[in-house]
Amino acid sequence: MKFSVAIASAIEALFANLLRSFLTMLGIIIGVASVMTMMAMGEGAKARIDEQISALGASTLTLRPGAMRRGGRSMGAGAATPFTEADLDALAALPYAGAVSGQLSSSVTAVSGQTNWSTSLTGTDDAYFEIHDWHPVEGRIFTPREVRTGAAVAVVGKSIVENLFDGTDPVGQRIRVNNVPVSVIGVLEEKGQSSFGSDRDDVIIIPLRTARNRIIGAHRTTPKNVSRIEVMVADGYDLKEAQNELVEYMRDRRHIKAGGDDDFMVFNIADFVRARSATQATMGVLLAFMAAVALFVGGVGVMNIMLVSVTERTREIGLRMALGARGSDIMVQFLAEALVLCGTGGLIGVTLGFAGSWIAAKTGGWEMAISPQITLISLGAAVAVGLFFGYFPARRAARLNPIDALRYE
């Protein structure tokens, strides 16, 4: 018997007992929908992590003064001696440093005309834009000269444009940051929310010296201070090795004796984000396991109803055998029915999975990513369940003795 014929008559059988078919499918529907939703959730989380890592710079090492937690004691960032512009120049000379950017930041109030806006200020250099892969959509970023001279220029994020300029083009306009006038020279492309939930577009970026000398003020004891350094590791260097070398280099520079604690920290953002998302991943594994259990229970339901169906149709099986059906024909027929049940359940489940993912994204704040692969895997899982749980009832039908089946009451 041709497989297509078997499928066609299986669909017929499915419709002949519509309510029962639907109830049988329900387990598969729920299973597939949850498998799909869980996978979409997992993919979404992964995509978000990847996106965060690449947004923060996949090959970027961040240095901050202050101790890592060691020996149960944390000194807190900023308690230690800050970095300086001299550190920046020294780091830039290292072979594995592709780009080096120093930063100072602060909360400020920006004023444009009658509008006030509380935002954050970052004082940095032109390398910052390279490291963050952040480009202007209007105007331009600072020139090295503007960085050197401490020009009163600013590059702003999208949220500043919306909140301070009501969406109009701010390039060429003047704003006052903590009462210091600066000219807007560029608008940066939109970055969206960070993993911490803060708005990365709500920022005003000005040259490092401008920020230190005119707005934030220098450190009490360390002139030309920098609160944070980002080093983009050059192509061809391993991030981990570079990180280790950087730690050694900085210990040397800061005269830390062998065995002494670091008074700064170096981390790569990828580790940081991954650590943050570990909980989420564990949760995802748990949910995926529950989805698998749901699918398994659905499969047992299918097997149960298939066994009932084989028993109910014993005489029909006997008749088919008398008419010349081989055991394999009967097997194919019942496997086809299990497949059609699970396949249809799978299709409905996938549809529900789309809906479920959408709702989870809207209400739960989860990021969902549904790819064709996820859809195929979900459907494949349904088909596999059909084959697996359909096999035993189908084999039982195929092994019936023709005369016993024909005479079955």
Next chain:
Amino acid sequence: MGPAPIIEARQVTKVYTMGDQKVHALRGIDLEIAPGEFTAIMGPSGSGKSTLMNLIGALDQPTSGDMLIEGHSLSTMRPDDLADLRNRTLGFVFQQFNLLPRANALQNVKLPLRYARHEHIDADARARECLELVGLGERMDHRPAQLSGGQQQRVAIARALAGKPHIILADEPTGALDTKTSADIMELLVTLNASGITIILVTHEPEVAEFAQRQIHFRDGLIESDERRAS
């Protein structure tokens, strides 16, 4: 010497075990049926006639002895070969018609052709041909529930014919029909026999058995009498 028998039973016995009791349904049957014969097998219930029918139909295996169809021993055949034999050489007609209730007449007749592996036949055309042969050309799209008992049995006969069988096995084909309809069905079987098909009929009604050329009576698992009617 006539032609080689199309069906041959050699010392066939069949023992059923029911609980701890052994039922001897057949106690050593020797039988030869020639091609083209129309044989009625008669006898009271439990005499072994249905058991013999199931053995001829390759639906069951004898406890001992050998059953041969067209010279092939059924005991040496694999299950798939037996299925193919039922599909190509044998046609079954049952007392309760055994039609698929959800399928129409045409689909029912096509059913055995689904399992035909060896020849490429136009199943639709063949099924229509068979239904026309049994006089149901006008009712092909009727479901069994929309047909009378006689018509249902005609569909069943058309289904038996679809695979162009050499032998038709009819187990009480008129058992569920009234006298008039029974006679019609028997006339149809006679016509088919005239076209060269060997027919084995199990019945306990003497008037039905009258249509056959040969009558074999069973009693207690043995052949009691075997008579050919002079034609």
